[in-house]
Amino acid sequence: MSIAFLFSGQGAQYAGMGKELYQAYSEVKEAIDEAGEILGLDMAALCFDEDERLHWTPYTQPAILAFSYGLDQLLKNKGIAPNMAAGLSLGEYSALVSAGVLSYEDAVMLVHQRGTFMEEAVPEGKGAMAAVMGADNALIESICNQVSKQHYVQPANYNMPGQVSIAGEAEGVEEASRMLEEQGAKRVVPLKVSGPFHTQLLKPAADKLEAELKKYEFKPYTIPVYGNTTATAFKSTEDIQRLLVQQVMSPVRFDDMIRNMIQDEATTFVELGPGKTLSRFVKKIDLSANVMNVENEKTLTKTLESLTK
Incomplete structure (x- = not known):
């Protein structure tokens, strides 16, 4: 069995996401609390309460990253580690953290900046x-x-x-x-x-992100990470930085990416983060794929039972 972790993208967020697991598992609590400390806000309250800022791109992105990273750490501590990883748009950053390319601390700040650049690129309503x-x-x-x-x-x-x-x-x-x-x-x-994501209209955001990425350290990956723009595994850290810039203003080829992962022997896909949109996509792409998601106690238990038999 070859396990692929898939990480949720923007749009999957909802009030209360992660609350159940935050209260039960230190990995999730620490990830969410640490993101809040880095950004100077109460990330738990942002995720759990009816707070409109959860849907503001500069906050949405670190909130989903924090929850996803907590789940990644929780599963790894339960003995479930991926053989490869990928994410949808924002989720690509969670995959890079899972693979050791980016530190979690750097990723939180980076996606906050990315979200800010994306929101500023096109005036609201345009x-x-x-x-x-x-x-x-x-x-x-x-x-x-x-x-x-x-x-x-x-x-x-x-x-x-x-x-x-x-x-x-x-x-x-x-x-x-x-x-x-x-x-x-x-x-x-x-x-x-909040904007026309993954189009050429986001070029101003891509230009700012290109400058921002130069401030961060990218380490060699421990597992293959598949990119949205090419639908194939990243080849080098230089490749990653270049394609993260391209990704902001280029189509996400999720369908082809999953097919390539299956071709590279992924048999089980575990979606980590709010919702199960990616799980549904994978099933439509290949009905034979073994698919599960983790976002609460029920789905965690089901996944652990399935993968630790």
Whole structure:
């Protein structure tokens, strides 16, 4: 059995995430408390209470990272270690921490800065995203190209067969959504996000992130980490830094990434962090994959029972 850890991305957060495990396990408590100390705020309250800041990108990203890292440490202390790792967008940083590339302390500050750059890149209301269900990738790409002649829009997330997110200028996303529905897409759903992530509109954020990344130490990885932009394993620490910059303004190729991990003999995927969106994606990509998630006591118990037989 070859285990792959998958780490949640932005959008998976919810009030109360991690509270049950925070109260029961020191690994989760320490990770969340330490993130709060680094950023000078009460991270536990941010995660557990009805706090609108949980949905502000500069805070969302370290909050999800903190919870994910706590789960990573908890499973490893229970004797469950990954053979490879990956994450969705923000989750890529959690995967790099799991693989020893970035220190947890550095990653908390780095994703806070990343979130700040992303939020500043496009004025509120100017950008949008939408999930397109039941349309061919080639059709989505063709329509985005057509619409972009007036209002910029592009595929942003290739999540799984039959689901692609598009993002760009609000007018472009609206027009592409209308055309896709007219040409047979089953559904197009606007997404509640603060910006057109993973598009060229985020280049100002990518430029700032490139300068910021130079301040941090990247160590050799202990396990392969698969990147969103190329869908393959990172080759070097220089490769990682370059692709983290690209990732902010390039489509996430989650579907291809999972297929490559399976080709490289991943048999069991464990999603760590809030929600089970990635688990659902993996099942749609390959029905034979063994998939589980950990976000509370119930899912932790189920995962431990399955992996420690």
